[in-house]
Amino acid sequence: MNGRGRLLFWTIVLSVGMPFVPLLLWSFSERWFFPALWPQDFGLRAWGYVFTTAGSQILGGLTTSCLLALTTAAISLLVGIPAGRALGLYNFPGKRLVALVLIMPIIVPPLAVAMGLHLWFIRLGLAETFAGVVLIHLTFCVPYAIFVLWGVFSDYNPEIEEQARTLGASAGRVVWSVMLPMILPGVTVAALFSFLLSWSQYLSTLIIGGGKLLTLPILLFALMDSGDRPVAAAVSLVFVVPAFVALVASARSIGRRGLQGVR
């Protein structure tokens, strides 16, 4: 890399890494009074709290968040793959309208939707339940999965399926052994999108879950209000790790396409 390339590289390293510096320092600090630049005492109190004192609560939050995100991602794929196929491969009357309706919830925030559904979810017994929160997360995860898979299927040539049929594959086999392997990178991206969206969701979980469904973001918010900075910093880091892992684990399957389009 030349000089400008190196400058760019280190600027990016610094900018990306910057927010993690205070989180790491605070999570390992025992005593850190203003205006010291460095904690007076380092220690593992916060981490001990996270893993032992409040261990069951944090672990519970971690499990709830993971289950929630995985369930949402799985359903999003189940619903999104057929819809993406329809939009990517076929022309039909009213396609633009259908596409607009399906894609719109990506941008429109879940705020008003969650508020609107809340009262009815209470009457249906869905409020404060896992299923209810999955449903509210689906309102924005499904459109995102469709959005990604639409792009995937518009680059997909279905003639390869006909070829497989002439070579003796059954219709079910074609979906499993031909279509899915072909679109795997796109499916991984769509799954990752849905996972991350559900994973970092706060407000709609709070409204529908009513504070009873304790996901990590709900716990983290409560900790921020309690003002214990070291513990909040440690939980923040716990919150970041699974998403990192998901990214790294899927990096191979995603290939060069990267996470473009995630937000």
Next chain:
Amino acid sequence: MLHPGTSSTPAVRPTGRTTTAGTLCLLLGPALAVVLVLFAGGLVLGMLQAGGYVPGRGLSSLTVEHVGNVLLDSELLRSFGLTFYISATSTLIACLVSVLLAMALVRLAGRSRTIYFLLQLPLTVPHLVIAISVLLLLSPSGLIARLGVTVGLIDGASSFPLLVNDPLGIGILAVYVWKEIPFITFMLLAVLKNMGTELLEAGATLKATRRQRFFHITLPIIAPALGASGLIVFAFTFGAFEVPYLLGRTHPLLLPVWAYRNYSDIDLLSRPEGIAIGLLITVIIIVSIVLSHLLLGFARKRGITV
């Protein structure tokens, strides 16, 4: 809408395949059910509640009182102004930096794998975590203030400029800019890579200088992607709750925070007003989507397919 992968819009591709209505219903049915029942249904139910609808009493209980209260609230304009300022500013800064960053990265070509990976990291970090980090960095007792005291730039916390819970929303802007630059950059990189260097070479041999090549070739080519991702960012920041809740001031409130405050108020009478504000945000964002759609349609008519 822009879709990832390639930047061209699938709808205008000459795929031209058709299938039976039955197959289409099967493929699109579940998705339409989710979106129409949950999303559109949620909005309709929200409208009914904002209208004061009480399930037992039928449509006659509808009133414009709550919506009127919101629209006539003297705070609304200030709140809207602040929300708009935060969204517009963070979108503009993120777009500007992203264009420069994407141009620099596309020039680095093959040697940027590590940079690509680094830039993907912010995409996976929840807004909430970055908001907490910015609080620990920029607050009067934060890391930056400590650094200022240590090198002798400021005397103490009180002489540090207010960067969180501040009138200009610096802290909120910092979070959004950090989160959204990678998003827009990756959108632009796809287009720039697709475009390659051929058109620029054609431009050079047609006597366009470097500057002219940027403004007359590169910029028109990335404009649709830039516009679309910019509007997505604008809409998101306009309706997001966590960051302004943690880093914003209590007065005036940003629209989403105000909406939730009312919704979760002990006084159940302010609940319809909360929903009304939520719907107002939705309306503003739908208008911005329609705008972006028109803009893209316009761009498509002008032949921007790259």
Next chain:
Amino acid sequence: MGRLELRELTIRYGAKTVISELNLQLQDGEILSLLGPSGAGKSTVLKAVAGLLPPFSGSIAINGQPADHLPAERRDTVLIFQKPLLFPFLNVGQNIAFGLRMTGHRGAAARQRIERMIAITGLQGLELRRVHQLSGGQQQRVALARGLVLEPSILLLDEPFSSLDAELREQMRELIRTIQQQTKTTMLFVTHDQSEAFGVSDRVALLLDGRLRQTGPPEQVFYRPADVDVARFFGCNNVLPGSIRDGYFHGARVRVPTERADCNEAVAMIRPEDVRLYPAVPGSDRPTGRISGIRFQGAMSRLTVTTEDGPVSVLSIRPHWHLGELVGLEFPADRLHVFPAGQEK
């Protein structure tokens, strides 16, 4: 109008030398075709001349002035690419006007130049079309007009018609000649297609393996190849082994006068259409062979005749021979090209 002079031009990609020590001159108003197989480095030469690629060594002069230090946008050349590379966000008229807009030409004079080019390239009435609404041929004509409107000293064309079908290509060649007559623009035309090079240009320069092998009028390079490789490139694929002694080439059954120096191993080459076939005369000392293959190719048929020196390829109009027949061959002395064998690669 313009002159181009390339001196000792060497171009490298990393450690790989693509073009070595190329010397070439274009006269005012001339069309020269740079001909060579794919991968010979033809486009590389054009990019270097256009200023899009820095040469490793050597110099480029336009109208007698060194141009090496000038970036592409300040050189008096325009490159027309293989693909039209029209700007998708501009319509036809705006595309053609692009270069003038960049150089600050506006107003009636610019308008007039654009209209003239539109007329010459036959694009009247299409000015307001979106470029993706045009056919491939029309797109390439827009690309031509867009370059020509800048009135460059040298127009560089990089296989501009290779993506078009045969009939359209023929029309485009005519167009290039017409444009050249009307504008007197000096053109350097790169192609891998012999007939295109012969049909378009005043002179042809043959580039093989990064080196210029022969330059001259089409008939000259075709009928008087300078070496074995050039002969082979133009389809002169019959090779008779022999030697040169006392001003004569001696093959197994041929003897032809030559001006080349004595040499123990030499070859005589002849084009398939120059070989004549006769009914075999038993006992003659003329070369004979047996027809071992007949392939009908339309106007001509390609015959393979197996002789004691190996197979000989013959192109013949309406042949009355049949498979397995014994024939006598005649290699007219004035059609044989004699080269020392060491030259052959």
